[in-house]
Each structure stands twice: as C-alpha cells, then as structure tokens.
Amino acid sequence: MNITAPAASAPNRPAQADDPDPARHGRPWRLGILGGTFDPPHVGHLALARLCIDHLQLDELLWIPTGQSWQKGNDVTPAADRLAMTELAAAALADAPARVHASRMEVDRAGPSYTIDTVRQLREQYGPEASLAWLMGADQLLRLHTWHGWEDLLDYVHLCVATRPGFALDRLDGPVRDALAQRRADAHLIQSTPSGRMWIDQTLAVDLSSTALRQRLAAGQRADDQLPPGVAHYIATHGLYRQD
Numbered sequence: 001m002n003i004t005a006p007a008a009s010a011p012n013r014p015a016q017a018d019d020p021d022p023a024r025h026g027r028p029w030r031l032g033i034l035g036g037t038f039d040p041p042h043v044g045h046l047a048l049a050r051l052c053i054d055h056l057q058l059d060e061l062l063w064i065p066t067g068q069s070w071q072k073g074n075d076v077t078p079a080a081d082r083l084a085m086t087e088l089a090a091a092a093l094a095d096a097p098a099r100v101h102a103s104r105m106e107v108d109r110a111g112p113s114y115t116i117d118t119v120r121q122l123r124e125q126y127g128p129e130a131s132l133a134w135l136m137g138a139d140q141l142l143r144l145h146t147w148h149g150w151e152d153l154l155d156y157v158h159l160c161v162a163t164r165p166g167f168a169l170d171r172l173d174g175p176v177r178d179a180l181a182q183r184r185a186d187a188h189l190i191q192s193t194p195s196g197r198m199w200i201d202q203t204l205a206v207d208l209s210s211t212a213l214r215q216r217l218a219a220g221q222r223a224d225d226q227l228p229p230g231v232a233h234y235i236a237t238h239g240l241y242r243q244d
Contacts, residue, residue, distance in 0.1 A: 029130040030191055032058040032098075033122065033157065035106075035115060036140075037210065038065045039077045040235060041089035042226050044137070044208035048162050049093055049100070051204055052135050055187050056160065058098045062122075063090045067106040067113045077240060079107045088230035116149035119156040123195075132156065133190055133199075138163040139209075145173040154183065158190050158197045162204040169200070217241035 032052050034045065041063075049061055065086045067079050076082075086102045093100040105121065106113040115134070122132060134157040141161045144150050153159065172180065185197035208226060216223050218241050224232045235241060 027192065028194065029126065030057060030059045030133070031122070031126060031130055032056060032061040032133050032135050032160070033064060033119070034061060034135045035064040035118065036066065037076060038063070038082050038086045038089070039210055040082070040085050040213065040231055040240070041228060042208050042210060042213055042231075043228060044206045044226075045089060046092060046228055047204060047206045048135060048137060050096065051162055051201060052133065052160055053093075053096050053098045053100075055201065056133055056190055056199075057187075058133070061090075061093070061096070061098050061100045063100075063102040064106055064118060065102070065104075067109055068111065081234075081238060081240060083107050085231050085234055088234060089228040091230065092228040112148075114148045116147075116152055116156075119153060123156045129194060131158070131191055131194055133158045133160045135160050135162075137161070138167040141176065142171060142173075144176050151175075154179070154196050154198075157195050158185075158193075158199065160190060160199045160201075162201045164207045165205055167202070214241050218243045 032049070034049055034052075036045070038045070049063075052058060053061055063086050065079065065082045066076075083102065083104055090100050090102045106118060109117070119132065119134065126132060134153065136159065138161060141159075141163075144159075147153075169177065169180065180198050180200070183196060183198045185199055187199060189197055190199050213223055213226055216226075217235065220242075222232075227235070
C-alpha cells in the first residue's frame with residue numbers, strides 16, 4: 001500500500017486518510033524527481049524510474065517535463081504535448097510501490113527552465129527533512145557541469161544516476177568527478193538524509209536515446225517497443241515527429 005506525505009509538507013497533494021503517516025515510522029519522506037525534456041519519454045525512462053523506486057524505496061516519484069529548454073532552444077516539441085506524453089508514461093507505473101505522477105511546474109513557469117529553481121521550489125514545498133533525490137541518466141551526468149547553478153543542486157537534493165552500458169566515470173568533467181569522489185554514498189544514506197550525496201547505479205542495461213528515437217519516428221519507422229503504453233498512440237494521433 002502506498003503512503004502519503006504529511007499534508008503540511010506537501011499541501012498541493014491530496015491526502016489519503018487510510019494511508020499511514022511516514023513520520024510515525026521515524027524516517028523522512030522519500031521523493032524521487034525525474035526531470036527532462038521527455039521528447040518523447042521512452043522505456044529507458046521507465047526503467048530508470050523503476051530501478052530508483054526499488055533501490056531507493058521511494059514513497060513518491062515526480063516526473064517534471066521541461067517547460068522552456070534553455071540548452072536546446074526552439075527545436076523541441078511543444079510543452080503541452082510533452083506534458084501529455086509524460087502523464088501517459090507516469091500512468092504506466094501505476095503498479096509501482098510509490099505514488100507516481102507528472103508535474104507541470106516547469107511548463108507553467110515563465111522563462112527558461114532551470115533545475116536549480118525547481119529543486120529550490122520542491123525543497124520549500126516538501127520541507128527540510130524530506131529526502132529529495134534528483135534522478136538522471138549518464139548522459140545528463142556528463143553534461144552536469146553545463147547546467148545553470150549546478151554546484152548548488154546538492155544543497156537541495158541528492159543526485160542519483162543510472163549509467164548506460166560501457167559508461168566510464170573518468171569521462172566526467174573535473175569538478176563533477178571531484179564532487180562524486182567526495183559525496184558518493186550508498187542507497188541507505190540517500191534514503192535517510194535530505195540532500196548532499198551522489199549515488200551511482202551501474203546495473204541498468206538500457207541504452208536508449210530520445211534523439212535516436214525521434215529520428216526513427218521521423219523516418220516513418222514504428223517504435224512501439226521503445227515507448228510506454230499510450231505514448232506511441234499519442235504520437236501517431238497528433239502527428240508528432242513526422243517529416244512531411
């Protein structure tokens with residue numbers, strides 16, 4: 001049975017009266033945050049989500065599609081479509097032992113979507129004691145040093161990374177590699193502390209790219225095997241990624 005955070009720490013989420021309060025168990029609320037462009041969300045994102053729900057024993061997983069991607073410019077599918085696809089991807093995890101849902105917080109925010117702004121907002125919403133884990137793949141970790149205000153992220157969240165096959169940590173930018181050396185922790189420490197640590201999983205044998213997937217769809221090839229249930233139908237119905 002899923003459990004729900006105390007209403008005081010997350011006022012915008014509906015309470016379920018028959019669910020136990022995690023505070024009674026003497027541990028912090030565990031939130032996983034899966035952010036990205038999700039253009040489109042694919043089964044690799046689902047695999048990352050399931051892995052982190054399991055290993056980090058998350059109470060809640062929040063998918064947050066980027067609103068205005070400052071690094072990718074205008075070459076991005078409209079936010080409304082990406083949000084709709086992300087909601088379908090989140091629904092594919094309805095059987096997970098955590099509450100899984102999508103958020104429009106970045107879609108609704110004016111201006112560029114900076115992760116540092118998002119984690120500050122979530123920390124304020126969930127309170128100082130909750131364990132907040134930002135989930136990412138190896139490709140995002142490799143670019144972490146280019147993120148706006150990346151050095152401050154660990155003041156608000158943990159960084160939890162699932163690497164792709166063949167990924168080598170020595171490919172990381174120097175400051176990111178140094179941060180990992182100083183802050184690397186096991187899953188238990190992520191679960192029991194609010195922020196400031198980095199966790200690396202090297203067991204996820206999924207190597208998918210949204211870029212390659214878009215190219216496949218643009219070429220008129222089917223990709224149902226790489227997309228969450230409902231997402232392939234949404235793409236076909238709305239004519240996304242086609243090159244007329």
